[in-house]
Structures are given as C-alpha cells and as structure tokens.
Amino acid sequence: MSAAAPASPAVGSSPQSDTDKRHAIRRAIGAGSIGNFVEQFDYGLYGYMAPIMAPAFFPESDRTVAVLGTYAIIAIACLFRPLGGTLVGRWGDRVGRKKTLLWTIVAMGVTTALIGMLPTYQQIGIGAPLLLLLLRVVQGAVSGGEYVGAVAFIVEWAEPNRRAYYTSYASNSCFVGTLAGAGTAALTSWVFQGEALDSYGWRLPFLLAIPLSLVGVWLRRHIEETPEFVRATAEGADVVKSPVREALRSQWRPILVFCGISIMLAILSYSWVTFYPQYLTDTLGLPRWMGLASNAISIAVLIPLLPLAGMLSDRIGRKPMLVTGAIACIVLVPLAFRVGEEGTFGAAVASQLIYIVPEFFLTGIVTVCAAELFSTRTRFSASAIAYNSSFSIFMGITPFVATLLVSTFDTIYAVWAYLAAGALLALVVVSAFMTETYRSHLGADKFAARQ
Numbered sequence: 001m002s003a004a005a006p007a008s009p010a011v012g013s014s015p016q017s018d019t020d021k022r023h024a025i026r027r028a029i030g031a032g033s034i035g036n037f038v039e040q041f042d043y044g045l046y047g048y049m050a051p052i053m054a055p056a057f058f059p060e061s062d063r064t065v066a067v068l069g070t071y072a073i074i075a076i077a078c079l080f081r082p083l084g085g086t087l088v089g090r091w092g093d094r095v096g097r098k099k100t101l102l103w104t105i106v107a108m109g110v111t112t113a114l115i116g117m118l119p120t121y122q123q124i125g126i127g128a129p130l131l132l133l134l135l136r137v138v139q140g141a142v143s144g145g146e147y148v149g150a151v152a153f154i155v156e157w158a159e160p161n162r163r164a165y166y167t168s169y170a171s172n173s174c175f176v177g178t179l180a181g182a183g184t185a186a187l188t189s190w191v192f193q194g195e196a197l198d199s200y201g202w203r204l205p206f207l208l209a210i211p212l213s214l215v216g217v218w219l220r221r222h223i224e225e226t227p228e229f230v231r232a233t234a235e236g237a238d239v240v241k242s243p244v245r246e247a248l249r250s251q252w253r254p255i256l257v258f259c260g261i262s263i264m265l266a267i268l269s270y271s272w273v274t275f276y277p278q279y280l281t282d283t284l285g286l287p288r289w290m291g292l293a294s295n296a297i298s299i300a301v302l303i304p305l306l307p308l309a310g311m312l313s314d315r316i317g318r319k320p321m322l323v324t325g326a327i328a329c330i331v332l333v334p335l336a337f338r339v340g341e342e343g344t345f346g347a348a349v350a351s352q353l354i355y356i357v358p359e360f361f362l363t364g365i366v367t368v369c370a371a372e373l374f375s376t377r378t379r380f381s382a383s384a385i386a387y388n389s390s391f392s393i394f395m396g397i398t399p400f401v402a403t404l405l406v407s408t409f410d411t412i413y414a415v416w417a418y419l420a421a422g423a424l425l426a427l428v429v430v431s432a433f434m435t436e437t438y439r440s441h442l443g444a445d446k447f448a449a450r451q
Contacts, residue, residue, distance in 0.1 A: 088145020
C-alpha cells in the first residue's frame, strides 16, 4: 500500500530551519486559500441572492420559474467546469502552479464584478440572462482549475504527516468565503430593502470581488513555486508534454475513485449552503434574515472544527473518516430535516448543527484526497478532471435539483434520498476500490499495487 512508501520532502532540497519551513507553509496556505475564498464568496453570494436577483434577469410573472432559472444558470455554468478545469490543469502541470493560479484569481475577480454591472431583463430582454450565463460559464471554466490547483499547491508544500491538517485551511477558506457571502447578503438585505434592494442594492456586493482579487494577486506573487513540483520536474525542465493525455492514461483509476467519493460531499454541502436557507424561508415561513443567519451560525461552528478533523485524519487515515461521513449522511441528515420542520429560528440552527456532523468527517478529507490520489507530474490535470467530472457538476446542479425535488414531491426528504444515493455510492467505492493515501509519497502511483 502506498502509505508505506517513504515520505517526500515538504520543502526544497536546501536545508531550512523549522521556523522557515512553517513560515513558508503559512504563506503557501494563504496564497492557495485566497482564490477559494473569492470563488466561494461569489458562489455563496449568488446562491443567497438568487431569489432577489431573479426578477432582474427573468420575467416577473412566475417567481418559482424565475428562481429556478437563476439556479439553472449555476448548473449550466458548472457543466463547463470539466473543460475549463482540464485546460487550466494542463497549464498548471506545464508552466507551474504559481503562474496558473495568478491568472485564475484575476479572471474570477473580473467576472464576478461584472455580474454586478449587467443590464436587466426589462432593459434588454433575453440578452440579460444570456449575459449572466456567459459570465457564469467563464467563472465555471476558470474555477474548475482554481480549487484543485490551490489544494495541490498547499499539499505540495505541506509536511507529509500534516497534509490533511494544512489542507483543512483550504476547505475552511471555502466556508469562510461562503460565510462572507451569506453575511454580505444578509447585511445587504438589511441595509437595502424593497425597491432599493431589487434595483441596485443586490449589485454592490459583487463589486467587492475586485479588491479581494487584488489581495490574492499580491499573495501569490510573493510565494515561490512548490518544492514538490520543482523536484518532480527538474525545476520545470522535465514537465509532461501532454499532461491531460498522460493523466487519463495512467491515472484513470484514482480519477474514478475520487468521482465516486466526492459526489456525496457536493450534494451534502450545496444542499446545505445554498438550498436549505431558501427552503427555510419559502417553505417553512421563516423571515429571510433568520434563514441566512441560522446558516451562517452553523458554518461559523464548522470552521474551527475542520482543522481538528484534519489532525484526526492525519492520525487514523482517510478511509475511516470517509466511511464515517457517508454513514452520517444517511443517518443524521433526515434527523436534521425533521428538527428543522419545527419552523423556529432555534430549530433552524439546531437542524444545521446536526447537518455539519457529516461535513466534519468529509469536507477536508475529500479535499486532501483531491491531491494525494494523484502523482505530482500530472496532479493538476488529473485532479481537475476528477474534481470537475463529479464535484463541480453536482455542486452546480444540487440547488436546482433540490428545489425541483421539493416542488415535485412536496417533501424535503426527497433531497435526503438524493444525498443517500451519493453516500451509498461512496461507501462502495471507499470500501472496495480506494487505496489509503495518508502519509503516502506524493510522487507515487497510489494504485500501482494493492494490498
């Protein structure tokens, strides 16, 4: 099993003090995580603002259709993530992680800001949702490589026995970004109300992406290329000429394994952070601020727990965490929905605190597996293919599917059935096909030999 392989060095070949290494890793975490923050700030903001934005881009005659159309744009855009992620991954394996991640954060910041400047359906008709879709497609294509690239960047800097712990901060940056999006949406809904919110108030938060992206550019310009990539490619002189082709040829098994385990997390996370607050408001009758606030509280509770989950996984391995998380999806999520049906603010908070139990076992672990399952020379390409063929697609379609399921079956437990199918798939894949990766050599083929 690959866990028995010797560990690769976390930093370059020249000797460094422990203080220098920790400082370099902290800078790598910040540089890698800022892009995830910007991406999820936008995604969370869009998800929370969708019901408010919908009349600006669709006819107001049918509110449900307008909201579904706004969510559908997310789903359609996410279908372009595999193509975009493959292209970005190819660049990451050929020109390096640093240069590629500099480009992606600029593109994400610009496209997010442009959403806040779009004309409305009343002004240009069908052109409004088409322009919104175009921007979301560009975002989807770029972000398809951003997340996996950032994870690879952090893992390739990290100490072998602390990879899940360090990578948990990449996961945390996503939740902090989502929390910031939720908080910004809640604050915007409070400051701007009625006509002011509907006409221009919702636009202002999207413009915040520009200063956030500038911070990201500064951080990424002041960090070196990962020592693992430098070592594996002879300082960039021996890169794989066709990394996508090589990844598909030599890494297809771990690609399929990652797809099998990550669908569950995508459904779990995005039915929670984008769909559930809207369900609390539209179906259970809570004021919008209560739906957003209860969701923000649960995210805030999860954030300090994820590093603990990473530390636990670094001690016991990835597979025990994944199996426990899958079982928790099946057992605890329907309990969370039942508690939420009480229809009070306290019940909304309590239901989501139950919901984050499977998140604890899955979020950071699936994240670190996105890098550990693949060898260094094709890691960016292989992880981009795997991540975007599963997680990104289900991330995008889940709010739409969840809304449609509740509308069709008139029960939120239809969403649980959707999640349970993904959890059962993950249990089979982890138990039968996944090789343990914790403390493994980053450059090794994890599936070359099985015990």
